[in-house]
Amino acid sequence: MSEVANISGSIRRRLTLQLLGIAAVLAALLFVMVMTYAKQVAEESQDNILSASATAILDSAAIQSGEVTVDIPYSALSMLGNVSDDRVFYRVVTDGDYLTGYESLPETTAPRGQENHQFITSHYLGESIRMVSATRRLSNAAGPVEVTVSVAQTLKRQRETLERISTNAAYLGFGFFIAAALLGVLTAQSAVRPVQTLANSVSRRGPQDLRAVQAPVPGEMAPLVVALNRFMARLKKSLSRSEEFIAEAAHRIRTPLAVLRTQAEIALRRVERPENRAALKEMIRAIDESSRAAGQLLDHAMVSFRTDHLEVKEINLLELADETLERLRPLAEMQDKTLSLRGDVPPPIKGDAILIQNALSNILDNALKYAPYGEDVQVSVATEGKWVVLSVCDQGPGFAPEDMEQLTERFSRGKNAQDTVGSGLGLTIAEEVAQAHGGHLKLSNRTTKRGACVSFFFPQF
Ligand SMILES: Nc1ncnc2c1ncn2[C@@H]1O[C@H](COP(=O)(O)OP(=O)(O)O)[C@@H](O)[C@H]1O
Ligand SMILES: [Mg+2]
Structure with a gap:
């Protein structure tokens, strides 16, 4: 652009x-x-x-x-x-x-x-x-x-x-000219000020913000603002149509994939020759990867939709994290890992609980996935200035420093992700959720020991 x-x-x-x-x-x-x-x-x-x-x-x-x-x-x-x-x-x-x-x-x-x-x-x-x-x-x-x-x-x-008299009149004329010139410059400035105000208010917006311009503008600028608003409405519509399309496509793929996986498992039980079994196992892994990707695409579409229509409520992040950990604990236990939660009751934040839970699940999923030998995943809630910070730290290999910049982009995966199933949408979802709440996401590596930390910064209520 x-x-x-x-x-x-x-x-x-x-x-x-x-x-x-x-x-x-x-x-x-x-x-x-x-x-x-x-x-x-x-x-x-x-x-x-x-x-x-x-x-x-x-x-x-x-x-x-x-x-x-x-x-x-x-x-x-x-x-x-x-x-x-x-x-x-x-x-x-x-x-x-x-x-x-x-x-x-x-x-x-x-x-x-x-x-x-x-x-x-x-x-x-x-x-x-x-x-x-x-x-x-x-x-x-x-x-x-x-x-x-x-x-x-x-x-x-x-x-x-x-x-x-002519000398005096010349001074008078000159003084008049200077005063009128100053007023003229001021007038010209104030005449274009509404244009600057409009430009500033549009460029200050976040990338997702396609709301119509509501601020009052002078009548002469109304056609411009009307055209801008129409254009943004069209853009928003076409964006949401493509989100819907992706969600619909992902949804339609998921069901047949589930059927396919069941069939492959049944076949695996019957087949005995090692090369056939290996081929079937490879197939099941590919199916898992596809259905996971479809799931995350759905998640992402859901997040995009909900960030446009945030249902904000007062949220206690500690309680919310506790509920999310509870749901993921069986998965962690299967991998011999513990999920622990620390922190005092934080000040409340204003947010959409479903979105934040979804984002946190994606981060916990990463922590469980990329920290294969780490035994503990620590979740903590703390207050830092005007922010309430929700962090997830693991004891895995951490982020590759050269990747860190791009990891939150769509479908971007790190060097350490080669053998792991994933679609590169988890961090994207987490970042979008944080931004939709007026906050941000921070990726870091632990300094004292091995491991990665992902922190959500939410503004206090
Ligand atoms: N806890 C973690 N430890 C190390 N690397 C991680 C961790 N979480 C995410 N990453 C890196 O960030 C990348 C992007 O993560 P994500 O967007 O969730 O996609 P995916 O998990 O599908 O690969 C991963 O591919 C991985 O390289
Ligand atoms: Mg992930």
């Missing part, structure tokens, strides 16, 4: 980049808006002062002995001069004839605005200026006279102000 996925792009990276892009655009927009507004305000305030100044000058225009006179009030220019070191110009024109001021100031062509004031931005004496022109009609003996006053001011101060 490949552990590497075929990766194309990353949602988080794409989202982060998009959010960064949006943040940059918004920051630029903010900058432009602040600048536009600042410029507008600066221009308006300058225009207002220019207007006031022009109006003040215009107000001082009068007709004295048939001539237009303009007495420029001090305040009219000082209100402009006060503001900054900008230069101020003015010009007064009557009916198109230059009267006083800077004659060469640009002509006003702009449309007349509020209160008949016309504004233009232009150049004068090498500097940019803002200029207002205001007009008023006076009555002379010869008829009406039109007086036009223009007041202009250089834009130096306004430029400086705008430059200062």
Whole structure:
């Protein structure tokens, strides 16, 4: 199975980049808006002062002995001069004839605005200026006279102000971008978090765990979870179908094998020639091996089925071990071996008694099988931290160290198993039972004397 996925792009990276892009655009927009507004305000305030100044000058225009006179009030220019070191110009024109001021100031062509004031931005004496022109009609003996006053001011101060505002606006835009970028990164992270949570919860599962994913997920992920759950349901179904098939096959083989064995034994009694007897004995041994294998296949199927539907109860391991030993004692006595049980009453565990008994029988069966000259098989129950440990130790040859890794795999048998009947499922069953109870199985060799130990670790209730 490949552990590497075929990766194309990353949602988080794409989202982060998009959010960064949006943040940059918004920051630029903010900058432009602040600048536009600042410029507008600066221009308006300058225009207002220019207007006031022009109006003040215009107000001082009068007709004295048939001539237009303009007495420029001090305040009219000082209100402009006060503001900054900008230069101020003015010009007064009557009916198109230059009267006083800077004659060469640009002509006003702009449309007349509020209160008949016309504004233009232009150049004068090498500097940019803002200029207002205001007009008023006076009555002379010869008829009406039109007086036009223009007041202009250089834009130096306004430029400086705008430059200062632009620096601040740039800082503001940059700060906004940084804050938005940080939020964007966080958002992108939190957007993909449910995917990571789901992946973690699925990969944390044990190999047998094919239950549907129940944890709540965001709506967008529902199709994925539904598909995953359907897939697991199909997988589970096909697994259990093949378990059922194996169990059924084993069951169907067992009965004819029993018949065959009886027939072979009857034949053995009748036959006298040594080579025929040897052949029949060999046949009986093969039949035994097959029916044992069929039995273990059945056991294994039963264990697989029950681990999916654990019937947990509170169990006292010492009592359970005692019952199991009692059942196997006749078998042990036939081989001149004793089965002994040690241990104090342990804390209870939560488990399926039938499964644990089955697992323990398989381990005891091994101990009796592989320790041919060992006289004693010791079973003990003890508490180790949060575990309740059930151990079976014999005085046989022990496990071959190089085998130990694989012995719990299905159909795996050790080097020392050559002449013994078996199918390589005993330790597999034991390990599956331990794992189904949230525990594990440990194989070891005794350190002080010869012999193998197999220990079940079950978590305390
Ligand atoms: N008590 C034991 N002493 C020595 N070797 C053992 C013992 N129990 C198991 N083994 C080794 O572990 C292997 C796997 O055991 P098991 O899964 O029960 O299969 P089987 O008993 O059918 O061979 C055995 O083939 C044997 O080599
Ligand atoms: Mg075995």
